[in-house]
Each structure stands twice: as C-alpha cells, then as structure tokens.
Amino acid sequence: MEKMPYRQELDVHFPKRAVDPVVTTISTDWREGLPALTGSMVTLRELRASDAASLCALLTTEEVSRFISPPPTTVEGFERFIAWTARQRQAGAYACFAVTVDSTDTAIGIFQLRELEPGFGTAEWGFAIGSAYWGTGVFQDGAELMINFAFETVGVHRLEARAAVKNGRGNGALRKVGAVQEGLLRKSFQKDGEYLDQALWTILNEDWKPRQIWAAANGQLVH
Numbered sequence: 001m002e003k004m005p006y007r008q009e010l011d012v013h014f015p016k017r018a019v020d021p022v023v024t025t026i027s028t029d030w031r032e033g034l035p036a037l038t039g040s041m042v043t044l045r046e047l048r049a050s051d052a053a054s055l056c057a058l059l060t061t062e063e064v065s066r067f068i069s070p071p072p073t074t075v076e077g078f079e080r081f082i083a084w085t086a087r088q089r090q091a092g093a094y095a096c097f098a099v100t101v102d103s104t105d106t107a108i109g110i111f112q113l114r115e116l117e118p119g120f121g122t123a124e125w126g127f128a129i130g131s132a133y134w135g136t137g138v139f140q141d142g143a144e145l146m147i148n149f150a151f152e153t154v155g156v157h158r159l160e161a162r163a164a165v166k167n168g169r170g171n172g173a174l175r176k177v178g179a180v181q182e183g184l185l186r187k188s189f190q191k192d193g194e195y196l197d198q199a200l201w202t203i204l205n206e207d208w209k210p211r212q213i214w215a216a217a218n219g220q221l222v223h
C-alpha cells in the first residue's frame with residue numbers, strides 16, 4: 001500500500017471490536033498476537049518497540065520512501081507507529097509484520113495488511129524492505145508468507161495492492177508474486193506535492209491456491 005494507514009493524527013485508542021462471525025470460523029487468534037511465519041529466508045513476526053531503531057534507519061532512506069507515504073522520521077515516531085500497529089491488530093482491522101532474515105532477529109522491513117471492508121473479505125497489503133535486501137529473494141519469501149496468512153488465517157478473499165506507476169520495483173515485485181493489474185487509479189496518490197497515478201494489483205484466493213499447488217508440483221518452494 002503506497003498510503004501507509006498510520007498517521008500521527010489517527011493515533012488514538014480504538015475500543016476492541018466484536019469478532020466478525022464469518023471470520024471466527026477460520027481463525028481469530030491473530031488478533032491476540034501475530035504468529036511467527038517462517039519461510040526459506042525470512043521470518044515474519046510481530047513488531048516490537050525495540051524494532052524502532054532498525055526500521056528508522058532502513059525505511060527512512062530516500063530510495064525506500066520515495067513512492068510511499070512518509071514513514072515516521074524518528075526512532076520515537078517508529079515506537080509510536082509500532083504501538084499503534086498493536087492496537088489496530090487488537091481491534092481486528094490491521095496486521096503488521098516485521099521482516100527478519102536468517103538467524104538474526106533484526107527488523108529489516110515490514111509487511112502490512114488492512115481490511116478494506118468489515119470482515120476482511122477485501123484487504124490491502126503493502127511492504128517496505130531496507131534497500132540492502134532488495135533483489136535478494138527476501139521480498140518474495142516474505143510476500144508468500146504474507147499472502148498465505150491473508151488467505152488462510154485471516155480469511156481474505158480479494159487482496160489489493162496499489163503501487164505508484166513510477167515505482168518500477170514495487171510494480172515488478174507485485175507482478176512476480178502473481179498479482180494481476182486491474183487498472184489505473186489516476187492521480188490517486190499525492191507525494192511531495194505531486195499527484196501520481198497508481199496501478200491497482202489484485203490476487204484472489206481462488207487464483208492463489210492453484211498457483212501454490214502448481215508450484216509444489218513443479219518442485220518450487222511453497223510455504
């Protein structure tokens with residue numbers, strides 16, 4: 001998601017929402033705490049306050065933040081963001097994972113998921129990873145874990161992503177995990193005083209499962 005849902009002015013406490021009956025049949029416990037999801041290169045886990053320093057160092061660079069809404073600018077700002085993610089998760093509207101690699105526990109990026117309609121039938125995901133890890137496979141490994149989490153655990157049916165058309169890596173990354181470009185959202189994202197066009201990318205649950213089965217049958221890694 002180019003527009004990260006966190007904004008300082010939204011940083012208020014939400015009452016915990018009643019659990020949606022549709023979703024209870026699938027799983028509800030992610031609202032109490034995110035599971036650790038382990039792939040071949042990365043582990044996605046709940047954010048912690050102590051992740052603020054590494055995220056601030058890695059996600060505030062010009063190349064990472066160029067096409068996304070401005071991240072917090074200080075370690076304290078990231079600490080507030082991390083506290084906000086926990087409250088949003090408890091409210092059942094949003095989940096944000098830290099990306100860690102290999103055996104280190106350092107957060108080097110985030111994957112976010114937010115509901116676009118009550119019950120999470122349609123959701124939007126977004127991601128940002130420190131540029132030292134671009135082109136290494138970290139994104140694809142983390143993305144597959146995140147997409148599986150959205151479909152299998154949260155019960156998402158339609159997963160949307162928006163990427164500024166100028167964001168070559170963002171669009172390339174979405175294409176390579178099987179997202180389909182559905183359209184162009186004209187002048188839908190304001191960045192540095194300029195309105196940018198965004199591509200709308202989607203993955204449907206019913207498309208994802210056969211893709212995973214095909215990958216498994218062809219000896220590709222699936223989580």
Ligand SMILES: CC(C)(COP(=O)(O)OP(=O)(O)OC[C@H]1O[C@@H](n2cnc3c(N)ncnc32)[C@H](O)[C@@H]1OP(=O)(O)O)[C@@H](O)C(=O)NCCC(=O)NCCS
Nearest residue numbers: 001064127128129133134135139162163168169170172173
């Ligand atoms: C988006 C992001 C997480 C992707 O991670 P990544 O490691 O760069 O992604 P990958 O290298 O695995 O995949 C990107 C793909 O786009 C391709 N690509 C790179 N530049 C491109 C361009 N200008 N045009 C088209 N495709 C491009 C790459 O070749 C790669 O495909 P390949 O592996 O088949 O060669 C990372 O770039 C990032 O954090 N960017 C900053 C934040 C951001 O823009 N978030 C996206 C919001 S939608």
